[in-house]
Amino acid sequence: MPKNPNDVVKDLKAGKFSPVYFLDGEEPYYIDLITKIIEETAIPEHERGFNQLVIYGKDANMGVVLNNARKFPMMAERQLVVVKEAQSLPDWGNEGVAELLIKYLENPLPSTILVFAYKYKKVDGKTILGKALNKHAVYVRSEKVPDYKMNEWVELYIKGTGHQIDPKAAALLADSIGNNLEVMTNEIGKMLINFKEPTQITVDHISKYVGINKDYNNFELLKAIGYKNAYKANQIIQYFSQNPKNHPVIPLFSLIYFYFRQLALIHEHKAQTNDQVAGILKMNPFIAREYLAVSRNYNLGKIIEVFKHIREADLRYKGVESGSMSDAEILRDLVYKILH
Numbered sequence: 001m002p003k004n005p006n007d008v009v010k011d012l013k014a015g016k017f018s019p020v021y022f023l024d025g026e027e028p029y030y031i032d033l034i035t036k037i038i039e040e041t042a043i044p045e046h047e048r049g050f051n052q053l054v055i056y057g058k059d060a061n062m063g064v065v066l067n068n069a070r071k072f073p074m075m076a077e078r079q080l081v082v083v084k085e086a087q088s089l090p091d092w093g094n095e096g097v098a099e100l101l102i103k104y105l106e107n108p109l110p111s112t113i114l115v116f117a118y119k120y121k122k123v124d125g126k127t128i129l130g131k132a133l134n135k136h137a138v139y140v141r142s143e144k145v146p147d148y149k150m151n152e153w154v155e156l157y158i159k160g161t162g163h164q165i166d167p168k169a170a171a172l173l174a175d176s177i178g179n180n181l182e183v184m185t186n187e188i189g190k191m192l193i194n195f196k197e198p199t200q201i202t203v204d205h206i207s208k209y210v211g212i213n214k215d216y217n218n219f220e221l222l223k224a225i226g227y228k229n230a231y232k233a234n235q236i237i238q239y240f241s242q243n244p245k246n247h248p249v250i251p252l253f254s255l256i257y258f259y260f261r262q263l264a265l266i267h268e269h270k271a272q273t274n275d276q277v278a279g280i281l282k283m284n285p286f287i288a289r290e291y292l293a294v295s296r297n298y299n300l301g302k303i304i305e306v307f308k309h310i311r312e313a314d315l316r317y318k319g320v321e322s323g324s325m326s327d328a329e330i331l332r333d334l335v336y337k338i339l340h
């Protein structure tokens with residue numbers, strides 16, 4: 001099985017290196033992170049001129065990569081060969097190329113660290129190559145984090161920095177930024193530089209340092225819809241209409257759909273307690289409490305109607321029977337139909 005990215009990061013930071021790393025998957029964050037750590041720590045800075053080579057896939061082929069990997073370091077303990085954009089190697093997939101790589105994997109040069117950064121794609125684990133990577137390399141699969149797991153991801157990431165975060169603040173970050181890990185870590189990083197001591201991060205901190213309005217954001221809009229607070233929902237939509245670049249409509253449609261899909265799951269499983277909801281939706285019990293309360297405002301029949309309204313709003317946004325409606329008007333009409 002592919003290794004957990006966080007476990008590999010721990011080993012690298014402890015100075016434990018392996019001869020071959022193969023990093024693939026649709027989420028570039030961990031591929032970039034692991035590659036960067038290896039580049040910055042595997043070879044002492046004064047030795048990198050002769051013993052650290054970066055190859056870009058589109059400019060080489062597997063033969064070039066492996067020939068460089070088989071070279072010995074110059075007056076040093078080891079050398080590093082990094083293949084960035086490895087998925088662009090022009091001969092990748094050609095007959096015989098996998099065999100060449102497997103042959104190297106079975107007998108790698110101990111003084112070489114060879115890294116393949118194979119972005120946005122996955123090697124089939126059932127193939128001979130996939131099995132060889134699992135057996136002979138440090139094989140990391142960088143998967144997209146599902147939206148429903150982003151709250152937990154944010155909490156764990158911030159805990160790893162020595163800080164803590166309130167569940168509500170984690171939910172605000174997750175709902176506002178989404179599952180783009182590069183953007184998320186950049187925003188968290190900009191916030192954390194303001195704290196000199198370990199801090200319990202709150203919604204107020206998010207509002208102050210990340211710039212997400214604590215009263216007018218996606219999280220609060222969903223909450224207003226859930227509790228059928230039409231006045232608050234319209235206030236937020238009005239705020240969004242004044243800041244359209246920061247609050248595009250299409251992601252909101254997806255968020256609203258996902259929100260009601262979660263409510264539907266509560267009904268389908270006949271959940272009655274916070275712990276049951278937390279287990280079904282895989283979320284913090286603190287957040288689950290709100291979902292359980294909101295589920296009582298929308299029965300399953302109404303939720304099915306909501307899905308229909310979301311599809312209609314999406315078509316209007318794409319120009320089908322929209323007339324001259326603005327994005328804000330389409331959103332306002334959708335929320336009105338949901339609430340009534």
